[in-house]
Amino acid sequence: MQKIAIIPGDGIGIEVTREAVNVLELLNKERSLNLKLVHFDFGAEKYLATGISLPKEQLEDFRKNYAAIFLGALGDPRIPDMAHARDILFGMRFGLDQFVNFRPVKLFNEKLCPLKGKSCDDVNFVVFRENTEGLYVGVGGLFKKGTKDEIAIQESVNTYKGVERIIRYAFDYAKKNGHTKVTMSDKNNALRFEGDLWQRVFNEVGKEFPEIEKEHWFIDALAMQMIKRPEQFQVIVTNNMFGDIVTDIGAQLQGGLGMAASGNINPNGVCMFEPVHGSAPKYAGKNVANPFGAILTAGLMLEHLGFKQEGAIIEKAVRIAVEQDKTTQDLGGKFGTKETGEFVCNIISKKDF
Ligand code: NAD
Ligand code: IPM
Ligand code: MN
DSSP, X not given: OEEEEEEEESTHHHHHHHHHHHHHHHHHHHTTOOEEEEEOOOSHHHHHHHSXXXXXXXXXXXXXXXXXXXXXXXXXXXXXTOHHHIIIIIHHHHHTTOOEEEEEEEOSOGGGOXXXXXXXXXXXXXXXXXXXXXXXXXXXXXXXXXXXXXEEEEOOBOOHHHHHHHHHHHHHHHHHTTOOEEEEEEOTTTOHHHHHHHHHHHHHHHTTOTTSEEEEEEHHHHHHHHXXXXXXXXXXXXXXXXXXXXXXXXXXXXXXXXGOEEEEEOTTSOEEEEESSOOOGGGTTTTOSOOHHHHHHHHHHHHHTTOHHHHHHHHHHHHHHHHTTOSOGGGTOOOOHHHHHHHHHHHHHHOOO
């Protein structure tokens, strides 16, 4: 038996997680996956009521006793500094050393792509976002706060070990999956120090993969190229901040934030899976959020746990729902979150698609 922690979180995270859980429970039962889904209420409500975000002991429990974690989304307007969300999200990403943020950009149907004349083959690549360093480490501070002399410093921390392991992971992934090119993106024309390290490590690790083409784009140009010629990309590797930004662009290429799935991977530890989108407070509780990103994330999680067929079943069911316009409004459909999730479950139950 493998235990999966389920943390719906806040806002639409709660609604989309419900649908993803229904799909997981269905496959668990029908295909005897032997998973035990354990539900946790970490999020804004709990934090506001008790001050608890993510206790240290809980992180240890996840580390020791769980096969994976599924997270909906975090963020609540009542907590403007996102204190609870950072504790929970970064608590897991950093605390469980999930240094790979794996974000596939995969278009399921041409009609969802905002670009003219692009097919599903044209929009199909993966982004590896470094997930434990860079501007996200929280090094810095506010000095003379509240005065006209105030100084805000936010440092970008890049270690040899951290850069090496994400770049190596991207090359290994490319090799294993038959890709012929890895694209590294930084901003070394302006950010000389971190750029210098990323460039050197990319060249050094790249030498171990002579069969794989190495390409470099400055991050601003990469953002432009993702729109201009997305078909040129196979595997992109970049830092934490740039990866955050370009994967929102990637999400839009797939039809919007509601379509994008992701995994926070520690290759030797417990991984956490979450849709790329946030808690979208203005849509919370209205049954309008697109659950596909969360459902596809459940598929990524199953694949990661070794259930490749079940991951493929989920993807196929979503493709069918999109094809038949059984979708939420963001994709042009008339369904609510719940109806969309139910439709996916019905397709999976039929077993004959
Ligand atoms: P968001 O992703 O929550 O929403 C941005 C917009 O994208 C929405 O207004 C909506 O138009 C669209 N959208 C997103 N998800 C959708 C879905 N499932 N279906 C349909 N449309 C969808 O980003 P935001 O508004 O910048 O952030 C809201 C809160 O979420 C903030 O507190 C932010 O910090 C947080 N956030 C959390 C995560 C996470 O938990 N991993 C990720 C991103 C943002
Ligand atoms: C994401 C989100 C988070 C990030 C926020 C909520 C801190 O935007 O997962 O993409 O920046 O990593
Ligand atoms: Mn983001």
